[in-house]
Amino acid sequence: MKVNDCFVSAPGKAILHGEHAVVHGKVALAVSLNLRTFLKLKATTTGKVCINLPNIDIFLSWDLSELKQLIPYCCAQRVELKCLDPELVRRLREFVGAADGNLDTCHMATLAFLYLYLSLFGSGELPSLTVSVWSELPTGAGLGSSAAYSVCLAAALLCTSGAITAPLREPDHAARWCQEDLELINSWAFRGEMIIHGNPSGVDNAVGTWGGMLRFLAGKIIPLSRVPLLRILLTNTKVPRSTKVLVAGVKDKINKFPAVMTPVLDSVDAISCTCEKVLSDMTSEPITGEHYNILEELIDINQHHLNVLGVGHPALDTLCRVTLTRGLHSKLTGAGGGGCGVTLLRPGWP
Amino acid sequence: MKVNDCFVSAPGKAILHGEHAVVHGKVALAVSLNLRTFLKLKATTTGKVCINLPNIDIFLSWDLSELKQLIPYCCAQRVELKCLDPELVRRLREFVGAADGNLDTCHMATLAFLYLYLSLFGSGELPSLTVSVWSELPTGAGLGSSAAYSVCLAAALLCTSGAITAPLREPDHAARWCQEDLELINSWAFRGEMIIHGNPSGVDNAVGTWGGMLRFLAGKIIPLSRVPLLRILLTNTKVPRSTKVLVAGVKDKINKFPAVMTPVLDSVDAISCTCEKVLSDMTSEPITGEHYNILEELIDINQHHLNVLGVGHPALDTLCRVTLTRGLHSKLTGAGGGGCGVTLLRPGWP
Numbered sequence: 275m276k277v278n279d280c281f282v283s284a285p286g287k288a289i290l291h292g293e294h295a296v297v298h299g300k301v302a303l304a305v306s307l308n309l310r311t312f313l314k315l316k317a318t319t320t321g322k323v324c325i326n327l328p329n330i331d332i333f334l335s336w337d338l339s340e341l342k343q344l345i346p347y348c349c350a351q352r353v354e355l356k357c358l359d360p361e362l363v364r365r366l367r368e369f370v371g372a373a374d375g376n377l378d379t380c381h382m383a384t385l386a387f388l389y390l391y392l393s394l395f396g397s398g399e400l401p402s403l404t405v406s407v408w409s410e411l412p413t414g415a416g417l418g419s420s421a422a423y424s425v426c427l428a429a430a431l432l433c434t435s436g437a438i439t440a441p442l443r444e445p446d447h448a449a450r451w452c453q454e455d456l457e458l459i460n461s462w463a464f465r466g467e468m469i470i471h472g473n474p475s476g477v478d479n480a481v482g483t484w485g486g487m488l489r490f491l492a493g494k495i496i497p498l499s500r501v502p503l504l505r506i507l508l509t510n511t512k513v514p515r516s517t518k519v520l521v522a523g524v525k526d527k528i529n530k531f532p533a534v535m536t537p538v539l540d541s542v543d544a545i546s547c548t549c550e551k552v553l554s555d556m557t558s559e560p561i562t563g564e565h566y567n568i569l570e571e572l573i574d575i576n577q578h579h580l581n582v583l584g585v586g587h588p589a590l591d592t593l594c595r596v597t598l599t600r601g602l603h604s605k606l607t608g609a610g611g612g613g614c615g616v617t618l619l620r621p622g623w624p
Numbered sequence: 625m626k627v628n629d630c631f632v633s634a635p636g637k638a639i640l641h642g643e644h645a646v647v648h649g650k651v652a653l654a655v656s657l658n659l660r661t662f663l664k665l666k667a668t669t670t671g672k673v674c675i676n677l678p679n680i681d682i683f684l685s686w687d688l689s690e691l692k693q694l695i696p697y698c699c700a701q702r703v704e705l706k707c708l709d710p711e712l713v714r715r716l717r718e719f720v721g722a723a724d725g726n727l728d729t730c731h732m733a734t735l736a737f738l739y740l741y742l743s744l745f746g747s748g749e750l751p752s753l754t755v756s757v758w759s760e761l762p763t764g765a766g767l768g769s770s771a772a773y774s775v776c777l778a779a780a781l782l783c784t785s786g787a788i789t790a791p792l793r794e795p796d797h798a799a800r801w802c803q804e805d806l807e808l809i810n811s812w813a814f815r816g817e818m819i820i821h822g823n824p825s826g827v828d829n830a831v832g833t834w835g836g837m838l839r840f841l842a843g844k845i846i847p848l849s850r851v852p853l854l855r856i857l858l859t860n861t862k863v864p865r866s867t868k869v870l871v872a873g874v875k876d877k878i879n880k881f882p883a884v885m886t887p888v889l890d891s892v893d894a895i896s897c898t899c900e901k902v903l904s905d906m907t908s909e910p911i912t913g914e915h916y917n918i919l920e921e922l923i924d925i926n927q928h929h930l931n932v933l934g935v936g937h938p939a940l941d942t943l944c945r946v947t948l949t950r951g952l953h954s955k956l957t958g959a960g961g962g963g964c965g966v967t968l969l970r971p972g973w974p
Contacts, residue, residue: 533894537887544883
C-alpha cells in the first residue's frame, strides 16, 4: 500500500487558571503555546514501519510482517468508541516489552504510535512508512508534549488512512481541517493520551487539536472564539513531580478541611470566569493597562490559592519573587509541585 | 479626697485568625499575650494629678484647681452609656491642645486618662494622685498596647473611685475581679479606646480585660473557657502602616472581585472555627504533634488568604520564609501591611 507524504504540527498547552480545581468540577482555562511538535510522515517501499523520535532518543523499525501478526487483535476496535481496546493494548505491551504499569516515556510513545497505526490500518493493508516527530516542548513539564505528539500522530495517520482528507494547502500558510475532521483527530489523540497517561482529562489533546484558548468544565471543552494574543514567559523549574500524587494530596486536604478548602475552589472558579471575561473584553475594546492589572491580580491570587491547595514548591516561590522584582506576576501552571510557571508579559515589555 | 494606692496590669493581644475578615462579619480569634502593661496609682497630698508614661516620654501634672474647671462639662456623662460625651471630649482637646483629628499617641494617651479621671471623679471631689504606667508592649504594632493602657486606667480609676472594690488579694497571686466588675472595667476601657482609635472593634479591650482567648463575631465577644497555653514568637517588622488604609483596601478588593474574594472570607471564617475546635480539643485530650500540624496548616493557609486580601508585605513574606527554614509557621497578625507576625512554637522547640 502506497500512501502520501504528510507534514503536521500541533501546539503545546499551558493552564492559565483552574488547574486542580478542574478535578473538582470547577472551570479551567487552557491556552495553546507557540511551542509546537512537528511530525513528518514519509511513504517508503522498504516494507518497514520506522519511527524516529529524536527528542527522546527513539529510532525503531519493524518489518510489516511482524506487525501483521498483531492484526487479529485489533478487529474488535470500533472507531466511534472513546476508549481503548484492552486486548490490543495487552498484546502491544507484550510486543514492545512494556509490562503493565510501566509508564516510561519511550515505551509509552512507541505504544501510542503502534496502537494508532494498527487501529487505523489493521482492517486493510499495512502501509510501509517512516514517521519522524520532533518537538520544541520539553517532556514531563506539564506543557502537553504527549498530547501534541498524539494529535500529530492521529492527524497524520487518519489523513494517510483516508479517514480524513488533507486540507486545502495554501502556499506559505498553515492548513486547517474542518470541525468534523478535528473532532475525529481529537478522539484518536485522546486514545493516544489514554495510553500514555492512563486517565487524561482531555484538555491537552483538545488544545493540541484546536489551538487557541479553551474553557474546560465538567468534562466539557469549549474553544473560546475570540481571545487576545498573550505574551507568556514559561519557566521550567525542572523539579520533577507526580501529577497523580499532587492530585491525591489536594483531595486529602479538601477531605481534611472541607469548610476551609471548598471556598478556595469556588474562588479559583471565579478567577477562571473573571479571567475569561477580561480576555473577551480585550478583543472587543482597546487593550489598556487596567486589563493587565486585573490579569496580574488574578494570577497572584490563584498562585496563593494553589499554595493553599498544597501544590506549590520553593522553586515556584522563587520564580514569583524574582519576577515580581521586575514588576512581573507569575503562577505555577499544571500540576505544580515543581514543573513550569507562567509569567505574564505586558505588550511593551521589556 | 484621700484614696488608696492601687497596682494593676493588663495583657496585650494578638489576633490568631480572622483579622480583616471580622470586619466583614466573620469569626476572629484573639489571644492575650504575656506582654503586659502595668499601672501604679499612688495617692498624694500635693493637690496635683500627675501622669507618668515613660514608654512614650509623657510626664505631665495638673493642679486640681485647673481640672476642677472642666467638671461642669462632664455632668452629662452617664456611666451606662457605651459612647463618649462629645462635649467633654471637645473641652479636653482644647485643654491638652489636641485639635480634632489629631491622633498623636501622646495626646491621645493624655486625653484618655483625663477623660476617664474626670468622668469617674467629676461628680464628687477630685483626688490628688499620681498614675504611672509602663509597658512591655510596643505602641503602634497592633498588639493592643492602647487597650492594655485603657484597661489599666479603667480598673485603677474605677477601683479608686469606689465603683468597684479591690479584689481579695492573695499573697504572691494575681487577683481578679468578679464578672460584673470586669464588664464595668471593659466598658470604660472601651471609652478609652474610642478616644485613642475613633472606632475600635472592642476586641483589644476585651482581651485586655478578660485575658485568655476570645471569639469575636459580629460585635459579640465570647471569652473561650478552656484553651491551651501556646508559645508564640512575635516578630515586629517595624514597617509602619495605617489600619484604616488597609481595611479600606480590602473592601475595595472585595468590591472589585466579589466572586473571587467572598469565598476567601468564608475560608478564613472556617479557619477560625477549625482552630477554635482544635484548641478546645487540646484541653480535653493529650496534645499530639497532629494538633500542631493542623494549627500550622491553618496558619499557612490564612497567611496566603491575607496576601490575597492584599494586606501582606515583603517583610512578612521574609518572616514566613525564614521561620519555615526552621520548620516554623508564621502569619501576620492584626492589620498587616507590616506590623507584627506570629510564629507558632511547638512545646519542645527549639
